[in-house]
Amino acid sequence: RVLALDPTNGLGHQNLASMTLREALATRNEGEALRKMQQAEVFARRALEADAGLAGAHTILGVILSETGGKGEAIESWKRAVALAPSEFNALYNLWLELASAGRRDEAVAYGRQFVATAPPAFFANERRRIAHYLGGG
DSSP, rough: OOHOOOOOHHHHHHEEEEEEHHHHHHOOOOHHHHHHHHHHHHHOOOHHHHOOOOOOHHHHHHHHHHHHHHHHHHHHHHHHHHHHOOEEEEEEHHHHHHHHHHTTTHHHHHHHHHHHHHHHHHHHHHHHHHHHHHTTTO
């Protein structure tokens, strides 16, 4: 309804991207998942065209790109999300994870420290432990 009233509403497109991404990740049908991912990417990009300052849209786009083989682009999208909103904890965690997986330890350490220092333990206890273990060298 929001987009019917204002087709340039970035948050409306961001919400559609988020819902469509969730559907894509939940389906077991590979063809359907890919179709949903592509649809979610269109919504995320429209959101960012409408408002490049939507950290959540950058986070969503990063997940989509990571899932569809665009790891480098995903990292850049998550970096933008975190630069816009340091409390974008999902982007921050995904950024740490992808950098660590890619062997980019110095960058991973910096983002990992930021996550451990700022992410609320009540919501991110497991993630904080995992990063703390990584930071400890273990």
